[in-house]
Amino acid sequence: DQQVKQNSPSLSVQEGRISILNCDYTNSMFDYFLWYKKYPAEGPTFLISISSIKDKNEDGRFTVFLNKSAKHLSLHIVPSQPGDSAVYFCAATPSGNTPLVFGKGTRLSVIA
């Protein structure tokens, strides 16, 4: 049973436009959410996170939105750049000592 779901395996966006990656979760105990970015032949790199006490966190071109009532979060990338082309993983945890639970990932392609 998938606790973290990324329902779009892939997304294609034109350079300069907004990329929106979505993630849904089922475990109401999750209270910390993260996004990771992964290039081929490299390990995932941490991108941005959000605590359940917030509904938005922004870092440069990246913004994560959290809707706790819908158990949904999204990552917005504005403006999208070709270097953003990668696989993006959503992850969640109840915090404390519990390991992260990852979604299956969404492959983003930014077309010049």
Place this chain on the structure above:
Amino acid sequence: DAGITQSPRHKVTETGTPVTLRCHQTENHRYMYWYRQDPGHGLRLIHYSYGVKDTDKGEVSDGYSVSRSKTEDFLLTLESATSSQTSVYFCAIRPPPERGHNEQFFGPGTRLTVL
């Protein structure tokens, strides 16, 4: 960048042979993790460790064992490799959760092929 390395980076082995992958960190963090990444499955947790000699199973632990005799090293062993264990394996470390950190930092990965 977090000081985390994995060895070997690539390995080809035959079914039935034992294989050990090594993860080494220079950050002195208690928490270390082993994941595998497969198409259509994302990142799945195999085993993790919360201190020397303290380990626990993850979602896909069958066929794998781990050992942690030193803070800096976390070993993943496939006692008898099978073709279904062909995958890319990632190690991750995590700063102390009590400091409010929930991020994990990943190594570069080991690509394992079992023929």
